[in-house]
Amino acid sequence: MNNPTQNQPYSPMPRDQVPWLLFRVEHRLSSSYGTLSAQARIARIVTPPTPDDFDRHLLNSKDFLTPFLSYFSNFRRALSLYRAFRLEGRHEVTITALWARDMANIYNAESIAQSLGFRDGDGANPRRMLRDHIGEFLIHGGIVDTCRILTVFRGMNAPPTLTPTPVTPGPITIREVDVVFECDAYQAVATLPEGFLPSSLQDNALRALDEEIYRRTGMLNDFWRDIVVSAVMGRPVNWAGRFMGAEQMGFLFGDTGQRRGEGDLMALGGQ
Structure with missing residues (x-):
């Protein structure tokens, strides 16, 4: 991990500066599904996150559980990930819309990634690309207030079954x-x-x-x-738009930051 000796915790965003609306994509096999997930909404008592906690999460390490949920302020990015999961054949793929205005314990993933040495350009580590965390926000400890979940977009997902179903030959399509x-x-x-x-x-x-x-x-x-x-x-x-201001409009409509291929997109689903 980068900066292993750094132990000063990062500060969450001021409540009045967090994006008003955030989106999370999950599927049934996401590591957070039913535990720290937006759908389960289980509050947990956790210690302040360390730089290593952030680094492990932003690297999407499968060897460590982290106390964060990744959300995105841009719906287009969430929808791209939703489609990628569907094309992979994942079940119960959802996009959760969260009213995050004035929430506590939200961190700007891009700012933290930059401080941890993530960067773009020639020679950059593909797992530590700063642009991959534009518009990403980390919620520490899960969702406490269930009324903040405005909607869960599900689409026509194939329902889970108790017995295996035959695989249909040919590519998966999304109408x-x-x-x-x-x-x-x-x-x-x-x-x-x-x-x-x-x-x-x-x-x-x-x-x-x-x-x-x-x-x-x-x-x-x-x-x-x-x-x-x-x-x-x-x-x-x-x-x-009259009430959002330039900063909130930038969160909602700005650059998605997403430059990954579908395979890399799908790797984000466990975060």
Whole structure:
């Protein structure tokens, strides 16, 4: 590990500077699934993280469990990883949308990676590329407040079975469909994997999203809904952009930082 003698813990981001919305991709075989995962939402009492904890996590070391969950502020990056897992044949692939505004114990992975010696350019270690951690944020200790989970996008995943099913010859394909988010204030069309919304109301995507947020949080909140739609679209919709400011818009719509191939993308799923 880099900097093995460094023992001064890093400071988490100030609560008022964290991205408002973060996305996590998981599948059934993710090492965090059902333990420290966004879906299990199990809070854990953990000691302050050390530089070695960060280094092991950012290296995606399979030999060590770390106290972090990796989230991404850019929906496009999360969707790329989602598609990669689906094409690999993973089951129960999900994207969780987390309302992270004012959360504690969130760390900027790019800043920490830079301090640990990650860099880009000729001769750089491919496992220590700084650009791979642009837009990545580490949540220490898991998700405590279940109401922060706004929605879980599932798509038409093949359900798990108790008995093995024969493998169908030929490549796996993902059917893409146009999804319309429409209300009196705006109409937005996004191309997403079929069945991506967590509702059978595919003919009314905005209503489906409203119902999912209400089911999970107990609140009807147009702002939350419009921020999620903005993330999916890659641009602000309605009046959401007026309240975000340049920094939050940079988190949501900025460079994904992702330059990896599909194989490398899929390696991130256990983090």
